[in-house]
Amino acid sequence: MSAALEGTQPAPLETMPAPLEMRPKVGVSLFWRTFFLLALLLVSSTMAWLQTFRSLEYEPRAIQTAHQLASLVNLTRAALVYSDSIARVSLIKTLADQEGVRMPATSMASRACGSAS
Numbered sequence: 001m002s003a004a005l006e007g008t009q010p011a012p013l014e015t016m017p018a019p020l021e022m023r024p025k026v027g028v029s030l031f032w033r034t035f036f037l038l039a040l041l042l043v044s045s046t047m048a049w050l051q052t053f054r055s056l057e058y059e060p061r062a063i064q065t066a067h068q069l070a071s072l073v074n075l076t077r078a079a080l081v082y083s084d085s086i087a088r089v090s091l092i093k094t095l096a097d098q099e100g101v102r103m104p105a106t107s108m109a110s111r112a113c114g115s116a117s
Helices: 002-007 030-081 085-099 105-116
Strands: none
Touching: 030 085
């Protein structure tokens, strides 16, 4: 009976780790690979969309700014032309002090001579 019991004994446990060739390779599962690729695709397509949006919006914004600047110049010119001489000096000083607008003395003198005659 002892011979029969010896065959049913459990095998001794190995204490040494298995060699690298026998270990299963630990990799990223298909779910995570798909997740990262989709995230990369989403980020890259968003960046491409933003760049396209910026390039297509740049020209209309520049045109709008140019129109506003031209309107301001025309409004300032009209204010200078149609104001009386005392208010004109005050307006020129205000424009120079507050807005940083500088006007050459020759253009002011020619406008003053032209409006006086």
